[in-house]
Amino acid sequence: MQRLQPVDAWKSLIGLESALSRTMEEHRISELPNYQNTVHRRGFIVSSLSAGVALGAGRLFGAEKASAKSEEYVLSGATLLSQAGNELDGSKVDIHVKDGAIFAIAASIEAPGVSRIDLSGTLVMPGxxxxxxxxxxTIARGIQSSAKGDFFATQKALAKTWTAEASGVGVRLALAEAVNSGITTVNNWAHNVRAREFADAELEAQLASGVRGRFSYGYPQDIAEDEVMDxxxxxxxQKRLAELDNPLIHLGLCVRGPDRCEEKVWRAEWxxxxxxxxxxxxxxxxxAAKAANGSIRKLHQNGLLGPDIQLVHATHAKLDDFKLIADAGSPLSISPWTELEVGYGLPPLLEIAKSGVELGLSVDNMVLAGRADMFEVMKITADLAAGLATQMLPISLSKVVSWATIGGARGLQLGEQTGSLEVGKRADLIAVRTDRLNTSPVGSAEFMLTHSANPASVDFVMIDGKIHKQGGRLAKVDLPALLEESQTMISSLKKSAGL
Ligand SMILES: [Zn+2]
Structure with a gap:
């Protein structure tokens, strides 16, 4: 095991945070409402910190503008889909965003001196x-097989010669695509952490992006089955993140678990x-072979499930397994596209829905999925359910949209902060164009989202009150530079892996 070493990048982040805390004193706080006061304050810190990191790294555009004092907007004239049972759902609303939070939602809001952003012709909803x-x-997009073999053999070959810098570029590319397609919260499943620098590079990219989420710290792809991760x-x-006190990013752990390593190993990691x-x-x-291990039942019997334990795929689990998962409060994540592509099979959506398990959706990886498109993930989820049931709409489209928003947020234990549009929650929202060839006329909001819209329909993205996409254009990413960097990086990695 390695001893702790100070990392310069981290030290500079921590220094930056104290400076920003001083700045924050000038801005707060008497005007804030009583609810979630702490969350408002923390939101200010992270917003400024993210912008500062972005400038320091020299990678993002628009950061200076974002850190300026204007943190207050009225988003005007979009049709509301709150995912929270707001009585104004389906109507045009104004949303007042202040200090990164949703301050008010009403048919009309007058706020003299506050910037108004016209979102007419769109549907506004949680990210x-x-x-x-x-x-x-993500930079290995489309390298699904090679002379080295199938997906897993190819990934392992690439993973061995991967670099920390490449992981950083991959995460930045993923996050840019997330924002572009309206994904405002992610669970970054870092399962090729070959040394601490790899984790630092991934985490730094997440911190700089201003995208909400979890960094799930992992292990090298080629770690032995009898070896415990670092x-x-x-x-x-964990210590450094605690010092940063960054409320947008929290830490988690991704492990191989009982299906992919020895019992003493996964128990130690648990x-x-x-x-x-x-x-x-x-x-x-x-x-099917992994399901035959009976791991879900074993975890349940040992008290090793719960809201803190997320299970992924469970493609071959049975209704009884899902009931155990639901009883324990463990969230589940499925990724229907990649589960098809890699040959796992059809997600058992009817059993999942019947069990009442807390479900979230995912894109999994760009190597197989091709693009980070939650619209198409929702569409195939809804339509696979119908195919499996041999009837129309065994699961409502609104249920599917809820899995892609508030269900996912609850599963990541972020349901109090994001996943629905409610006063007091953080302002993580997107506006989807309803007046385009592929979306108009709108039969129902849920059909439009699950069957008509695509990432190009996402006109506006706000995360924690910061604008990340406006007028259909990314506001904080130097896209040509990022794409060129990604291409150069993967070309070099393919060469070093002998692909
Ligand atoms: Zn996965």
Missing amino acids: FVDTHWHMWN VDSLAAT EAARSMKLPLTTHIAST
Whole structure:
């Protein structure tokens, strides 16, 4: 195990935060309403911190503008889909955003001196929540097989010669695509952390992006089945994140779990997560052979499920398994596209829905999925359910939209902050154009979202009160530079991996 080493990048982030805390004193707080006062204050810190990191890294555009004092907007004239049963759902509304939070939602809001943003011709809704995404290999988009073999053999070959810098670029590319397609919260499933620098690079990219989410610290792809992951480096990362006090990003742990390593190993990793009070995520029952291990039942019997334990795929789990998962309060993440592509099979959506398990949706990875498109994930989820049931709409489209938003947020234990549009929650929202060839006329909001819209329909994206996409254009990303960097990086990695 490695000893803790100070990392310069982290030290500079921590220094930056104290400076920003001083700045914050000048801005607060007497005018804030009583609800979630702490959350408002923390929101200010993170917003400024993200902008500062972005400038320091020299990677993002628009950061200076975003950190200026105008943190208040009235978003005007969009049709509301709150995911919270607001009586104004389906009507045109104004949304007052202040200090990163939703301050008011009403038919009309007058706020003299506050910037108004016209969102007419759109549907405004909570940003999507992706619950399981291996972001590091986003630059390996489409390398689904090679002379080295199938997906897994190819990924392993690439992973061995991967670099920390490449992981950072992969995460930045993923986050840019997330924002572009309306995903405002992610669970970055970092399962190729080959040394602490890899984790630092991924985390730095998340911190700089201003996108909400979890960093699920992982292990090298080629780690032995009898080897425990580097828990000391995980602890160091936890300490540094605590010092940063960044409320947009929280830490978790991704592990191989009972289906993919030895019992003494996964038990040690489980114990590490619980003793450090970190949420844990693991793939499970993804094939019939793995499901035959009975891992879900074993975890349940040992008290090793719960709201802090997210299970992923469970493609071959049965209704009884899902009931155990639901009883324990463990959230589930499925990724229907990649589950098809890699040959896991059809997600058992009817059993999942029947069990009442807390479900979130995910894109999984760009190597197989091709693009980070929650609209098409929702569409295939809804339509697979109908195909499996051999009847129309066995699961309502509004249920599917809820899985992509508030369900995912609850599963990541972020349901109090995001996943629906409610006064007091953080302002993570998107506006989807309803006046385009592919979306108009709108038969129902849920059909439009699950069957008509696509990432190009996302006109406006706000995360924690910051504008990330406006007028259909990314506001904080130097896209040409990022794409060129990604291309250069993957070309070099393919060469070094002999692909
Ligand atoms: Zn996965």
